[in-house]
Amino acid sequence: MPTSRTYGDACAIARALDVVGERWALLVVRELLLGPQRFSDLRRALPGVSSNMLTDRLRELESHGVVRQRRLPPPAASTVYDLTASGRELEPIVLALGGWGLRVPLPPAPVHLSATSVLLFLRGSRHPSPQAPPATYRFELDNRVWTVRTRDGQVHVEAGEPADPDAGLRTDPSTLNSLLDGSISLATARTTGAVVVSGDDAALRRLLETRAGDRRSGARVGA
Incomplete structure (x- = not known):
């Protein structure tokens, strides 16, 4: 069942944690930063959470006005979860938390990396020329x-x-992360069959290889 625990602390930080401080809550927010997702999408992105726990977190976040449910129009006609305007305001907080987390060692293998996580890294770490x-x-x-x-x-x-x-x-999140952090090259990944590339190779290389200096998203997991 959803929790109603509180720190009983008047500080705004404690009140915020009453809303998003439960286990998995901020990772649900992270997964919704790039757009709405179905329950099954969230379960696949967060394999460590049970269906019951995810249901509880979503209900809690809905009750606090962070997440909402909506029905997609046909032909999709499926129910998805999306961030509200209030939930969207958590984005810089989540990304800043991820930036701070870069100094924390990775957990023991095996570790999971969601597509949303590595795409947030892509978005935050690439800085194409404004003239391009x-x-x-x-x-x-x-x-x-x-x-x-x-x-x-x-x-x-x-x-x-x-x-x-x-x-x-076409690849998996871990391989894309390795391409972005420079630990493997696109040519090597193609040779090993880890990626499938279509269209303009040069355009894809420009995207993958154009770094944004010291800018970092909260999603990077590589060194």
Whole structure:
């Protein structure tokens, strides 16, 4: 059942933790930062949480106005969870927490990395030239498709099929993370079969290899 525990502390930090401090709550928020997801999507992205626990967290976050349910129109016609405007305000907090967490050692193997997590790393760590022409990419990770767009020096990521991608990449989140942190090259990943590339190779390399200096998202797991 959802909890109603409280710190009983008047400090605004404690009151915020009354809302999002339960186990898995902030990871649910993280998974919704790039758009709505179905319950099954969240379960796949958070394999360590039970269905009952995830249901409780979602109910709690809904009751506090952080998350909402909505029905997608046909042909999808499925129920998804999405962040409210109030929940969206947690984004810089979650990403800052991830930046702080980079100094914390990785847990013992095996470890899980969700598609959303590595795409947040992509969005925060890439800094295309503002003069570069806009580009659209199709990324397929864990059997889900994402649209990545670059425009005016920014990277934008959202769930769903792009209309007319310049290039595409199909891989798993861990391999994409390794490409982004530079521990493997795109050429090596292609040789080993870890990635499948389509479209404009040069455009894809520009996206993967253009770093943003010291800017970091909360999602990076590599060294």
